[in-house]
Amino acid sequence: MNALIPQWQAAANIRAFTTLRYGGVSKPPFDSFNLADHVGDDKNSVKNNRTLLYQQFRLPHWPLFLNQVHGTRVISLPYTGTTPEADAVYSNKANQICLVMTADCLPVLFCNRQGTEVAAAHAGWRGLCEGVLERTLSNFNSPPSEILAWLGPAIGPNAFQVGAEVIERFARQDENARQAFIPDPHTAGKYLGDLYQIARQRLNRLGLTEISGGEQCTYQEKDKFFSFRRDRQTGRMASLIWFE
Numbered sequence: 001m002n003a004l005i006p007q008w009q010a011a012a013n014i015r016a017f018t019t020l021r022y023g024g025v026s027k028p029p030f031d032s033f034n035l036a037d038h039v040g041d042d043k044n045s046v047k048n049n050r051t052l053l054y055q056q057f058r059l060p061h062w063p064l065f066l067n068q069v070h071g072t073r074v075i076s077l078p079y080t081g082t083t084p085e086a087d088a089v090y091s092n093k094a095n096q097i098c099l100v101m102t103a104d105c106l107p108v109l110f111c112n113r114q115g116t117e118v119a120a121a122h123a124g125w126r127g128l129c130e131g132v133l134e135r136t137l138s139n140f141n142s143p144p145s146e147i148l149a150w151l152g153p154a155i156g157p158n159a160f161q162v163g164a165e166v167i168e169r170f171a172r173q174d175e176n177a178r179q180a181f182i183p184d185p186h187t188a189g190k191y192l193g194d195l196y197q198i199a200r201q202r203l204n205r206l207g208l209t210e211i212s213g214g215e216q217c218t219y220q221e222k223d224k225f226f227s228f229r230r231d232r233q234t235g236r237m238a239s240l241i242w243f244e
Helices: 043-056 125-130 132-137 164-173 175-180 195-205
Strands: 014-019 074-077 088-091 098-102 106-112 118-123 147-151 181-183 191-193 210-213 237-243
Touching: 014 106, 074 132, 088 098, 088 132, 098 106, 098 118, 106 132, 106 195, 106 237, 118 125, 118 132, 118 237, 125 132, 125 164, 125 195, 132 195, 147 195, 164 175, 164 191, 175 181, 175 195, 195 210
Parallel strands: 074 088, 147 210
Antiparallel strands: 014 237, 088 118, 098 237, 106 118, 106 147, 181 191
8 A cells, every 4th residue: 555654642433644646547647646636647547546545545434535725714524415625633533634725825634532532634834834733723622632632744845935924924922932933045025934843833733742744845845745845836745544
């Protein structure tokens, strides 16, 4: 199975992973395990890749794919109705798959120590700034001290270039966010930001200390990950979590 598995102290009944870009049927520039149907890829290829996801990873059911809009809305599973506009998913029911898609944005997976609550959040810089992680955690019945978080593959601190206005937006929410940015040594007036560091700051501020992951860079690791900033037209990975 082509996936990145969290290395964390989750309960034995927790299932979680992020897909990698290879092992599917999509043609370049979506090669090959693209799971998004909104990026210009052949619809049949995406359908085949989603079938592979369901079959090869032995999912308990066909997962719900969100219409992600870089916001802070969280939906709870089970969900009925049309495809929701949301950027995070929560469930306290068994075998309900929380899934988000990314290609540079930060996927964050959550579970409580007892293995009875799970969530997945799509934290692009806008959603991260506006509080998607905080909104996701507000759905948990468990206190933050009983929740684990895993930071999945995102654009790394050597590649996430922004302007000063992005720093100011983060600083208005939390002045400590300035610590996550340094001047870009190669481009005057630009800065390099660390999404992983900002996410840890936000989660620590809520009282959550069991945080793992955050070692990858989707931009630099082209063989493993899709990257929108690197390629513009590209596919999406999926990050999934549920409990049995």
